[in-house]
Amino acid sequence: MNDAEHTINPPHRRIRSFVRRQGRLTAGQQRALDELWPEFGLDPASGMQDFGAVSGRRAPLTLEIGFGNGSSLAAMAAADPASDFIGIEVHRPGIGHLLQRIKEQHLGNVRIYCEDAVEVLENCIPDASLDRVLLFFPDPWHKKRHHKRRILQPEFIDLVARKLKTGGHFHMATDWEHYAEQMLRAMDAAAGFSNVSGTGNFAERPHYRPPTKFETRGRSLGHGVWDLVYQRRQVP
Numbered sequence: 568m569n570d571a572e573h574t575i576n577p578p579h580r581r582i583r584s585f586v587r588r589q590g591r592l593t594a595g596q597q598r599a600l601d602e603l604w605p606e607f608g609l610d611p612a613s614g615m616q617d618f619g620a621v622s623g624r625r626a627p628l629t630l631e632i633g634f635g636n637g638s639s640l641a642a643m644a645a646a647d648p649a650s651d652f653i654g655i656e657v658h659r660p661g662i663g664h665l666l667q668r669i670k671e672q673h674l675g676n677v678r679i680y681c682e683d684a685v686e687v688l689e690n691c692i693p694d695a696s697l698d699r700v701l702l703f704f705p706d707p708w709h710k711k712r713h714h715k716r717r718i719l720q721p722e723f724i725d726l727v728a729r730k731l732k733t734g735g736h737f738h739m740a741t742d743w744e745h746y747a748e749q750m751l752r753a754m755d756a757a758a759g760f761s762n763v764s765g766t767g768n769f770a771e772r773p774h775y776r777p778p779t780k781f782e783t784r785g786r787s788l789g790h791g792v793w794d795l796v797y798q799r800r801q802v803p
Contacts, residue, residue, distance in 0.1 A: 596663025603666040604679075609653075609691070611682045616691050618651060621678060626651045630692070630730075631701040632684040632718075633657075635779075637665025639703065642777040644677045650698075652677045655684045685723065692730045700727050700737045703776070707743035719750050721757075728759035731799040736763070739795045740776065742785055747793035760797040770796040 592600070609616065619625045627650040634640045634654040644652045654677060656662050662681055669677055680687045705718050719739070727737055737760065741747050747769065755766050764770045772778070772794050782792050 592660050592663055595667055596660055599663045599666035599670065600659065603670060604662075607666060607669060607677060607679055609678050609680050611680060611687060611691055614690060615693055617693075618653065618678075618696070622651045622676065624651075626676070627698040628653065628696065629699040629701060630697050631655070631703070633702070633705055634661065634665065635704070636661045637668055639777045639779060640677065641665060641668035641672060641674060643775055644674050645672050646775065648676060650676065653680065654678070655680045655682065655687055657681060657683065684718070685726065688726050688730055694729050695732050697730050698732060698735045700731060700735070701776075702737070702739045704741055704779070704781075705739075705746075707741065707746040717746065717749070719746075719753060721753065724753060724757045725759070728757070728799060733799055733801050735799045737797045737799065738773065738776070740772070740792060742782065742790055742792045744791060744793065747795070750793075750795055754795060754797050757797075759799060759802050761800050763796045763798055770794045 609621070618628055629643070629650060630653045631640050631643075632655050634656050635658075637654065637656070640652060640654045644650075654665065656665075656679070659681065662679055665677070665679065668674070680691070702718070707717070731737065737754075739750055739754075741750065751767065751769065754760055755762055762768060772792070773796065776794070778786075786792065
């Protein structure tokens with residue numbers, strides 16, 4: 568293909584489900600990034616990871632996509648020291664905040680990627696290596712013209728299915744009802760998953776998912792939150 572043809576027909580670019588809004592780092596967050604990232608940060612350029620080698624043990628492995636400020640991830644890791652946790656986030660202030668929690672709570676079972684979750688899943692996470700994938704309160708992209716930017720698309724569901732062990736769980740939560748309904752339809756139709764609450768049903772919030780401050784405030788105002796939990800099953 569010559570340069571003219573390449574200009575007319577540019578290569579396909581994947582639609583991203585996020586916008587990098589970096590915000591302002593506090594002094595504490597910057598210090599945490601400077602001091603702790605070398606120990607707890609993971610480099611996507613390293614390619615496929617053996618997370619047992621990273622943590623020095625073989626333990627159940629949970630991946631949280633888009634952990635926000637990291638408070639929930641830190642709470643889950645503190646409550647389950649026998650498991651290992653990987654967090655993915657693109658916003659540096661949130662990563663800095665989680666690193667602060669890691670230091671304060673002496674958490675040795677958390678590692679972090681600062682990268683697009685799809686790229687991490689494709690290039691860094693071995694197939695059938697995860698026990699649980701968490702997707703809590705992803706951007707709902709509520710305008711109809713932006714629905715194509717929602718992360719939960721058929722291709723993403725297939726990717727998560729590949730990375731989960733048979734019997735592993737994919738847990739989602741959202742406070743946007745329309746997105747919850749779309750998630751339910753898409754996941755119920757996915758060949759590799761079974762709805763643990765039965766087809767067409769949402770789940771009660773599992774005990775391991777800490778309610779966020781945003782969620783608690785929303786519930787006090789009458790806003791809903793919907794959890795969906797699916798088990799990876801063997802496909803004939």
